[in-house]
Amino acid sequence: MKLKNTLLLLNSIALFGAIVWIYFKPDFEPIIAAIGLTGTFLISLNDFLKKRKSHSIQENQILVHNHKISIIGFLGSGKTVYMIFLLNELCKNSYENFRFYMPDKNTREKTLLYILNLYDNRPMIPPTGENEGTNYQLDVFKGKRDVLKINFGDFSGTDHKKFIKSFIDGSPMWIHDIDYFNYILESSALVFAVDLDKYLQNNQWAKYTTYSFIEVINRLASKQDFVNELLKTPICILFLKCDLLHKYNKQEINVLNGFNDLISFCKKRCKYVNHYFVSCFEILQNAKAKSDKQNLPISNVKINLKNVTEPFFWLMEKII
Ligand SMILES: Nc1nc2c(ncn2[C@@H]2O[C@H](COP(=O)(O)OP(=O)(O)O)[C@@H](O)[C@H]2O)c(=O)[nH]1
Ligand SMILES: [Mg+2]
Secondary structure: OOHHHHHHHHHHHHHHHHHHHHHHOOOOHHHHHHHHHHHHHHHHHHHHHHHHHHHHHHHHOOEEEEEEEEEEOOOOOOHHHHHHHHHHHHHHOOOOOEEEEOOOHHHHHHHHHHHHHHHOOOOOOOOOOOOOEEEEEEEEEEOOOEEEEEEEEEEOEOOHHHHHHHHHOOOOOOOEOHHHHHHHHOOOEEEEEEEHHHHHHOOOHHHHHHHHHHHHHHHHHHHHOOOOOOEOOOEEEEEEOHHHHHHHOOOHHHHHHHOHHHHHHHHHHEOOEEEEEEEEEEEOHHHHHHHHOOOOOOOOEEEEEEOOOHHHHHHHHHHO
16 A cells, blocks of 8 residues: 555544544543554655655756857858867767757758768858858757757957958957957857968968957956956867968977967966867868868868867866
């Protein structure tokens, strides 16, 4: 017999005993009273246990965490390509502790179309135009209880030619339009996208990039009031298009020396900083001229994935 039924039976006996006692006042009233008290005690205990059980069911329910992640960098740095490969890799592979889904149709269509075009040597998507932006949605299921709903902001950065001119003129532009700055402020993590293609062609590029990213941190400092503390938002510096290094006979250490000021500034001001050398694909020599025109077909692309998902797992470890 179930506990609940036993308790009901005991309580009925107690009730019956109480009625008998009221009418006949028999000698066995202490026994009846003891049964009644035990029954009432057990019923209260049962109620208490039931409440605790329902409370623990609530605790086991899925916990949803919303996060924004901003990717910051000049126009043409490779931000959109990186985002597309990152989402595609996360959703197509299986991981021990995580499952990834793209809940939004636009995100799914855009990533799929881009990858298919690349494999089929169809025209690549043109770079994100100035003042344009996209948000990509990613759901991350961690274990049985946690869902992270991540919104990636991928907004066009300033055109580097305009930026260089403004820098030389003495009043540098900002790397991103002010609307995106609000999104950056609300973000749980920041990704700084460094264009190694430009760095390898222009020895001033490290200076421009360093200035721009330091400016991002300074603006955050003035808004978030962490001037006297370390910035807690994790920052991941991505050296994108690292497949190009060998064409210029350069090594990662040369790049790190070139960006020493940026890395040491970030380490001084931010609690969590890391950097990765990232590549999504390699444009073979004879296709480079065409691909520079962005929307022309590129016939010789070799998928060359390096550190595409690693930065994201590092960031996720910091924001969870
Ligand atoms: N070699 C090489 N080129 C890349 C890579 N990723 C992007 N690119 C090139 O960079 C161009 C601009 O990339 P895009 O993501 O549109 O830049 P965004 O303006 O920062 O979003 C692309 O059209 C590619 O030609 C990469 O991993 N390796
Ligand atoms: Mg873009």
